[in-house]
Amino acid sequence: MKKLTGSRIGNLVVVVAVVIIPLLYAGLLTLTYQNPTNRLGDMTAAVVNEDSAYTTTLASGEKKTLSLGAELEKALTEPDGSQDVGFTWTSMSEAQARAEMGQEKVRAILYIPADFSQKVSLVGSKDPSQAATQRLRLVTDDGINYLAGTMARTVASELTNTLDSQGSAQVVDTLLLSVSTIRDGMVTASDGAATLADGTTTLADGTTTLSDGADSLSSGASSLTVGVRQLADGSVTLTSGLTTLSDGTATAASGSQQLADGVASLSAGTSSASAGASTLADGAKTLSQGTSTLVSSAGTLADGVGQLSSGSGTLADGVSRYTQGVDQVAAGAAALQAKATDPTSGLAAGIAQLQAGIGESGSTDTSTLTGGVTALDAGAAQVSAGLNSPQANGVSLKDGAAGLASGVTTAQQGVASYTAAVDQLATQCAATGASAEFCAALQQVSSQSAALNTGMSQASAAAAQVSTGVSQVADGAAQLAGSTSALSQGTTTLREGVDRLASAVGSPSDVTVPGNASSPQTLLGGINAVAGGLSQVTTSTVGGQSVDNSAALRQGATQVAGGLATMNDQVPALTSGISQLDNGAASLSDGATSLASGLVTLDQGAGTAASSAQTLADGVARLASGAASAQTGSQTLSSGLATARSGSQTLADGAAQLASGAQDLEDGAGKLNDGATTLADGLGDGVDQIPSYTQDQRETMSSVASDVAGVDTVREHAVANNGAGFTPMFMSLALWVGAIALFLVLPALDKRDHGERWWASAIRPATTALLLAMAQAVIMMVAVNAAGELHAANLLGLALMAIASSVCFMAINQACVASLAFRGRFVSIVLLSLQITSMGATFPIETAPRFFQWIHPFLPMSYTQLSFRRLIAGGGLDGIYLQTLGVLLIWTAIAVCVTLLGARLRRGRTPLPADNALAPTAA
Incomplete structure (x- = not known):
């Protein structure tokens, strides 16, 4: 290679x-932002404590010095090993803190206000209404670091929890501990002591009376001994007198039996006389009423005869005018007859409909008046029984409604006590060291207290309204039940009146014949008679020929006037005789009534005398028997009094000892009364020294004690957005x-x-x-x-x-x-x-x-x-x-x-x- x-x-x-x-990029960035929030302790924050110690007078009268700002400062700058306070806190003045924040040496500044301790101490004073949750400021600067303000919020939340825990414990332990409980106990003790003082006063008075009574008993016992001795002597004399009484009562018993037999005979005779007098009085009263009616009728007759005599002259003059109007009257009578006797709309048909609407007596058809009243009466009775009569459980609806109202009121009081206890537990939950989940659940339960109390108040008011309404309904039902009886009677009376009206109206076929009592005497009969008679007034038929009656009518009217004048002259004599008859009948009636009344009284007295005489005879017999027994008893009394004489002496000795002990009891009761009075006065003074808070003051104390202080995060030079x-x-x-x-x-x-x-x-x-x-x-x-x-x-x-x-x-x-x-x-x-x-x-x-x-x-x-x-x-x-x-x-x-x-x-x-x-x- x-x-x-x-x-x-x-x-x-x-x-x-x-x-x-x-x-390179990923590794360096990951390493940098690996866990910055867990390195809050590497950030320095300043505490500027402007608060000063404050000495307050507690509700109990004790002096207490509070320095909550210094305690908070120490808790932040010198935290316990297990306590997380967020930043590394350092105490500084405001100027120093501001300078070091401007050099990135300090990331946040916590300001504790100057009156922090003073305001918090108001919770335990006699007037806590001015107490309020104190606000501390945690200041950051967005112009230096934006996320420092966000991180400060987390620290502020932890600080708030710390303040609430320490502040609540301080307030509850030193200022509010059992103030209300102590006051209630003191009030009860004061009342009890007052009652004790009253009782001991009564005891002292009673022992005084006992001492006096014992003295009197001792004196009376001595007198009793003397009296017993005298009683023994008198018992001998009593025995002799009772022997004489026994002999006399035997004779009296025989005579009293004879008296009872005679009085019984007298009572039987007066009963017969009383019955006859009653019959006489009734007849006299009837005679008096008849003569009174006759007198009244005679006066009416005299007046009528005079009027007839006076009108007979006028009759002749009016006959001519009368004959002219008769035809018109006859025509009107015919029309009246037609309408009154109509089978569908006539008077008789209307009365029949009225009778059908009223119904028969005892009818249950609710479409009639009688049936409706009967149903109403039965319904009212059922309603009244349902409300006032006991049900299956033995309690009436009216009493049950009252019990419901009372039970809801009791439940409301129980709920109020329950919610007050829950609220108190919720406010003290954190201080007791309970878990956060439990405290949160308790707070949630407490938040429902107001709604629960409101609901129970509404339920109590509704139950009271229900009870009042049921009571009013029960009273109304009772009144209705009473009124239906009167309504039923009125319906019966109405039915009877309609029946009489129907009888008086009569049938459309009735015709009343003047002078014939056996003919129908009804309204329709009269109308038919008038209509038929008027047709005969103007004309009559003689031998099959129609004859004009007007001339004969005028002649007859003249003759009637002459006869009536003669009758009028004889009426005064008739009236005078009838008046004399009436006066005599009235006197007879009054005398007969008085006689009957006297005989009744005599009869009653005779009966009473007979009964009393028999009672007297029985009593005298029992007296004779008792006198014999008394004679025997007096002999026993004489022998027993000798024993009583010995016992009375023993009683006198014991009464003297009782008087001595009662005097000692009186002295001790006086001392007890003095001590109880002193106790009542002392407890009363103690109660006066303990304040009695109002509902608003208690709510303020509870709110402030559970939230003594809070921390507000303040972003200085805040930017517009993230x-x-x-x-x-x-x-x-x-x-x-x-x-x-x-x-x-x-x-x-x-x-x-x-x-x-x-x-x-x-x-x-x-x-x-x-x-x-x-x-x-x-x-x-x-x-x-x-x-x-x-x-x-x-x-x-x-x-x-x-x-x-x-x-x-x-x-x-x-x-x-x-x-x-x-x-x-x-x-x-x-x-x-x-x-x-x-x-x-x-x-x-x-x-x-x-x-x-x-x-x-x-x-x-x-x-x-x-x-x-x-x-x-x-x-x-x-x-x-x-x-x-x-x-x-x-x-x-x-x-x-x-x-x-x-x-x-x-x-x-x-x-x-x-x-x-x-x-x-x-x-």
Whole structure:
């Protein structure tokens, strides 16, 4: 095999370099972004604690000093080995933290407010309504690093959990521990002590009364001894008297039985007399009523006769007019007869329809009034029974509805207690060390408390409305059941009235004959009679000939007037006689009534006397028997009193001992009463020192205790979008790639005339590349700012910085190619890969491996991306512009020197080998 020459080795190197370019890119980028989020601890953050210790008065009256800001600062800067606090925290002042953030020494600043401890302490005060969750600020700067703000959110979440855990434990342990429970217990104890004081007062009063009673008992026992002695003496006298009483009662028993027999005979006689008097009174009353009617009728008769007499004269004059109108009346009577007797629409037919609509008594046909009322009465009774009568379970619907309302109210109270307990467990779950999954599930259950309480309140209100409605329906049903009886009676009365009306109207075929009582006396009979009679008034038929009756009518009217005048003269005498008869009948009725009443009373008294006499006889007999027994008993009493005399003396001795013990009890009860009163006063004072929180205050305390503080992430100089956050890296990368492209189309060195100076071969292509690089920078910045909606804070400055960067990158790439020919492009790609991985434009450089952190400050893109970021966001590192320009100037100067060196060496005695990347005349 042919030995490799230098050019062959070079070619091999080029081949290897080309092959490993993808590996170079993928490997470096993977190594850089392997796990930056697990290196948060390599990033430094500042704690600016503006809080100061605060001494508060707890609800119990105890003084407590809180310094929550210092505790949080210590927890962050000196964490336990097992505690993850995210960044590496350092305590700083605000000015120092700001300065170091501007130098990339600090990535975030946590501000603890000045009144942090004071505001949190309000939770345990007597008025916690002003307490609120405190907000801490975690500040990052998009003008320095965009993803630092995103990573700060993760740290803020962990800080919030830490604050909630420590703050809740602090508040619950030192400020709120069992305040409500203690108060409830104290109230109960105070009430019990007050009751005890009242009871002991009553006890003291009772023992005083007992002592007094014992004294009285002792005195009474002594008196009893004397009385028993006197009673024994009197019992002898009682025995003698009872013997005499026994003899007398035997005689009285015989006489009282005779008295009872006589009174019974008297009672039987008065009963018969009373019955006869009642009959007499009824007859007298009937006579009185008849004479009263006769008197009234006589007056009416007198008035009528006078009117008849007066009208008889007028009759003669009116007869003529009468005869003229009779024909008209006759015609009207005929029409009335026709309509009244019509079989379909007449009066009788209408009454028949009315009777059918009412129905028969006891009918169940609901199409009739009687049947409907019967059905209504039965339905009302069933409704009333269904609501008020016990069902199969022994409870009525009305009572069941009331029980339902009571049960729902009890259930509502139970649900309220349950939800309150669940809410309290949910707020204290994290502090108890339970798992996050359990706490999340408990929080989800707690979130349903409000809906559950609302639903139970609505159910309770609905149950109360149901109970009220059922009660009203039951009362209404009872009233309806009572009203249907009256309706049924009214229907019966209506039926009877219609029947009487039908009887009074009669049949269309009825004809009433005047003076004939056996003819139908009905309305239709009268109408038929009037219609028939009127036809005979005007004319009559004699021997088959029609005769005019008007002349005879006028003559008869004159005769009637004369006769009525004579009758009128005799009426006053008739009226006077009837009045006298009426007065006598009334007197007879009154006397008979009084007699009947007196005899009834006499009968009742006689009956009572008979009963009492019999009772007296029985009692006297029992008295005689009792007197004999009393005589025997008095003898026994006399012997027993001797024993009682001995016992009464023993009672007197015991009563004296009781009086002495009662006095001792009275003294002890007084001391107990004093102690119980003191206890009640002390407990009452203790209850007054414990606050009673309102519902709003309890909710505020629960909310703040479970969420003492939160952390808000603040992005200073926030960019418009994610693209604006990553654009600084993309811009730097694009300008470098653009520089590589320049020398893919332009030669790095160019020599056209051997008579030219050696440095001209480098200056000519550099000038062309410079102009193109500037055009690349301006076009890129303007287009990307518009298309990507970057809203750069300083677009002109951004374009100028891009021009400076592009010129530097162009010079570096020219130097690589001018010195190493086409191999220099590989070096350019290596430089590009190293800068992408070490510039810190995505994740902060602290999260990259140590090698990339070491080369970071020496590469130009580390500075260009920071300058671009500040020009877009409007804020960032202090003095970054001068640093960037300085670094770019250094790299440009080095690159120019290398390019000139390459141009010089190619003109020397030993020029570099020919390179296709160089112009043909450059060799």
